[in-house]
Amino acid sequence: MTTTPTSRTGRRDGHDAPVGLPWFLWIPAGIAFALIALPVVGLALRTDLARLPELLLSRASLSALRLSLVTAGVSTVLCILLGGPLAVVLARGRVPGMQFLRSVVLLPLVLPPVVGGLALLYLVGRTGLVGQGLELAFGITVPFTTAAVVLAQTFVALPFLVVSLEGALRTAGQRYESVAATLGASPWLAFRRVTVPLVLPGLLSGAVLAFARCLGEFGATIAFAGSLEGTTRTLPLLVYLARESDVDAAVALSLLLVVVAILVIAVARPRSVLS
16 A cells, blocks of 8 residues: 655645634634625615616716726726836836835825825816926816826826736746846847746736726816716716715616626636636
8 A cells, every 4th residue: 555645844745735724713804704795785785676777777877887997998008008117117126215116106005096186186287287288288188088087097096006016026036037138138028028928917917906996986086087977977976976866876886886896806807816
């Protein structure tokens, strides 16, 4: 009879042996899960199912949903194009003050969104540092336009992509790029053929989180873009307005946002990140 060797680290046939969890961890874990799940359950129970199709298929709801999806998609692309290089610089750059730069990049994570909206307004508004020049030179006014929605969403969602991608870059290390360099690869070739494939799961994860954050953005949007139907009124803004006049509509639209967010995170996010 043969026996399967077991190493000192608890590995058996090349697989990790299951390790039990301390029982007391289940109590705070259950409370934390309930704190997240039960409000959503309460929202679902409050929904007027008889009016649900009417509320979700109204002209205002479809217009807000369409605007939310389009602006969130554009903002996510901007997050990838701008946040990707920024994450690489933060992870691999060797310049003084890098820690301070990282703190500034992460600022939207801790700032109240409405503060970010006001900051954008006073930067690109008609009297702002950049906005005044845009209006005088090109006649371009950014606030209270669809472009303002995209800018507000990008501002609040960019750190999510940067944090995710920077973490993936640090985990991957630089040994493979070093090998590529010794074989004669240029920095651009090593980045394109080695670095990008290594961190692609982190990039996709960050993009999905950024998209979900863009869909739920409210504070910066209402402060910087206002709430104009068909132009800047995204789904969260419509929920805010509906709660004053039609609570059933606000609940139905809130539930729609929850469902869309769950689908985005559960379906679109890479399995390797969730596992």
